[in-house]
Amino acid sequence: MDNRVSRFEANLLRLLWYFLRREPPERALPLLENRCPAPPCLHRNAVRLIQATLAQGCVFLLAQRGGWRHERFLRSERIVEGRLWERTPPAELGLTFSAHTLHFLIWITAHRPGDMERPWQVPETELTLGDRLLLYFAYEGLRNVTEGLGTSALRTQEPFVQHALCWLAFPEDYTAAPTGAGPNFTPWMNSTGACVLEALQPDLARRWIEVESHKERLTDPQTMRALGLAQERVLTAFLDALEQAGRMDLARFLLQAAAVLLGPHAHAGMWTAQLNLTGQRVADRAAAYQAATIFLRTLNRLQIWERRARGVGYFEEGYAASQLWKADWEQVQGDRLIERARTIVQQLDLMR
Amino acid sequence: MSRAYRVCVRQTQNCIIRAEDHVRTQLEILEVLPPEQMAGLLAEELARRGFRRDGMRLSRTQNGITVTVETATATVTVAAEASEETTIQAERSDRAYDDAGPHAKVVRENLQKQLDKDIERKVSEKAASLQTKVTDRLEGELGDVRQELDQVVHRVTVEALKRKAAQMGQIKEMTEDPQTGSLTIVVAI
Numbered sequence: 001m002d003n004r005v006s007r008f009e010a011n012l013l014r015l016l017w018y019f020l021r022r023e024p025p026e027r028a029l030p031l032l033e034n035r036c037p038a039p040p041c042l043h044r045n046a047v048r049l050i051q052a053t054l055a056q057g058c059v060f061l062l063a064q065r066g067g068w069r070h071e072r073f074l075r076s077e078r079i080v081e082g083r084l085w086e087r088t089p090p091a092e093l094g095l096t097f098s099a100h101t102l103h104f105l106i107w108i109t110a111h112r113p114g115d116m117e118r119p120w121q122v123p124e125t126e127l128t129l130g131d132r133l134l135l136y137f138a139y140e141g142l143r144n145v146t147e148g149l150g151t152s153a154l155r156t157q158e159p160f161v162q163h164a165l166c167w168l169a170f171p172e173d174y175t176a177a178p179t180g181a182g183p184n185f186t187p188w189m190n191s192t193g194a195c196v197l198e199a200l201q202p203d204l205a206r207r208w209i210e211v212e213s214h215k216e217r218l219t220d221p222q223t224m225r226a227l228g229l230a231q232e233r234v235l236t237a238f239l240d241a242l243e244q245a246g247r248m249d250l251a252r253f254l255l256q257a258a259a260v261l262l263g264p265h266a267h268a269g270m271w272t273a274q275l276n277l278t279g280q281r282v283a284d285r286a287a288a289y290q291a292a293t294i295f296l297r298t299l300n301r302l303q304i305w306e307r308r309a310r311g312v313g314y315f316e317e318g319y320a321a322s323q324l325w326k327a328d329w330e331q332v333q334g335d336r337l338i339e340r341a342r343t344i345v346q347q348l349d350l351m352r
Numbered sequence: 353m354s355r356a357y358r359v360c361v362r363q364t365q366n367c368i369i370r371a372e373d374h375v376r377t378q379l380e381i382l383e384v385l386p387p388e389q390m391a392g393l394l395a396e397e398l399a400r401r402g403f404r405r406d407g408m409r410l411s412r413t414q415n416g417i418t419v420t421v422e423t424a425t426a427t428v429t430v431a432a433e434a435s436e437e438t439t440i441q442a443e444r445s446d447r448a449y450d451d452a453g454p455h456a457k458v459v460r461e462n463l464q465k466q467l468d469k470d471i472e473r474k475v476s477e478k479a480a481s482l483q484t485k486v487t488d489r490l491e492g493e494l495g496d497v498r499q500e501l502d503q504v505v506h507r508v509t510v511e512a513l514k515r516k517a518a519q520m521g522q523i524k525e526m527t528e529d530p531q532t533g534s535l536t537i538v539v540a541i
Binding site for chain 1: 373377430484497498
């Protein structure tokens with residue numbers, strides 16, 4: 001089989017491998033820094049290699065990130081246990097990639113992420129689930145190494161500005177998102193989209209622990225407020241979508257993050273220790289504290305779900321979802337966590 | 353021999369400076385009775401303490417501090433504001449080579465720009481000073497407001513418990529300890 005490809009195609013493949021964590025950043029960075037003129041079309045060999053890489057790489061990464069874990073999740077009104085491919089037949093876990101994926105790969109090989117002369121803009125709603133997943137992995141790879149190359153510009157425009165998974169995993173990147181644009185969670189709430197969210201639960205929990213832990217080092221109240229606002233936007237949209245879809249189990253990572261953050265010695269300083277509020281108005285101080293505790297306040301909503309779940313009877317709709325949420329809540333000792341969260345919120349309430 | 357002319361620009365500006373500060377919180381009202389009844393009890397207790405009703409809101413202004421309570425949501429806003437009419441004067445001078453010629457014009461224009469900045473800076477300083485006063489006043493009053501609101505919540509809870517007890521049966525005995533705030537109700541069912 002002839003696997004020869006042109007220089008451009010080799011660069012493109014190397015970047016794709018980097019996005020799928022098969023190449024180290026130091027090999028991808030020079031390719032992202034240097035522009036390489038795009039050819040009018042790609043050779044069949046290259047397209048075949050891209051297809052094979054996408055097919056194997058995305059699935060491998062999903063399995064590696066959390067799909068391998070033996071977990072319990074909902075499958076149409078019943079609780080199913082096992083690894084991701086045991087909970088759902090592999091045939092139903094297929095991902096579809098559209099031409100947008102290929103166009104994105106060509107664009108990122110030919111341009112820098114921040115190139116504004118010819119930006120890559122596609123309406124988020126036109127993307128397939130495979131496209132969205134690849135963009136998530138690509139964004140994760142880009143933000144780690146190329147903040148200086150203008151990755152920040154990507155997230156203010158379509159499709160990244162509406163990419164719900166990017167919002168959810170990296171809320172701190174969306175502090176400057178336009179007011180009108182928000183995350184679109186619809187594709188992630190059912191069938192394969194929900195399976196992807198299941199596989200990424202450990203990643204999401206780790207990210208929220210990172211974001212919340214980082215607050216301890218924030219000094220600028222404005223930065224804190226912007227972060228809190230972005231977190232509030234994504235959490236509200238996410239929890240609304242989960243409620244609508246009856247998939248509370250997909251919010252498990254929030255409980256897991258809370259369990260790590262709200263240990264027995266958790267205190268208000270872990271969220272606001274370095275915040276410089278000297279000379280600030282009371283209103284501004286209160287707003288900064290409120291932003292710092294957005295995640296902790298969100299736990300109230302999760303507790304409301306648990307209280308509601310207690311009242312759902314065996315023959316009622318949503319029984320399995322309720323049972324699963326109660327089990328998740330009990331596993332992390334949710335009542336204890338919410339008590340600690342409330343104590344911290346109260347400590348930071350200027351009226352108390 | 354050329355002579356230097358002194359160009360002087362003076363400006364006086366009257367302005368009103370406003371400063372505002374506020375803090376918002378939620379009263380922790382136990383749901384002893386249905387929410388609308390608890391809201392009613394809260395409104396009654398606030399009215400007894402001199403709050404004036406305006407639809408679903410009750411508010412009171414004391415010592416320059418306005419406390420507003422939305423009874424339906426038990427949201428309290430404590431706000432302080434102040435305004436000050438002030439006259440700001442600024443003066444700048446420089447030298448020009450002519451009296452009313454092109455150089456004097458340029459110098460005057462530059463001085464005017466500097467003067468605008470001076471006035472802007474003075475306004476900012478006055479605004480910051482007034483803001484500090486307002487914030488300090490609000491902070492000074494917060495303790496008393498907090499204490500009063502705690503009392504309000506306590507009274508509302510006691511009243512709600514009495515009504516709840518009356519609904520459950522005949523109240524035989526009721527003892528209230530003002531020191532500890534505890535209430536004992538004996539009900540015959």
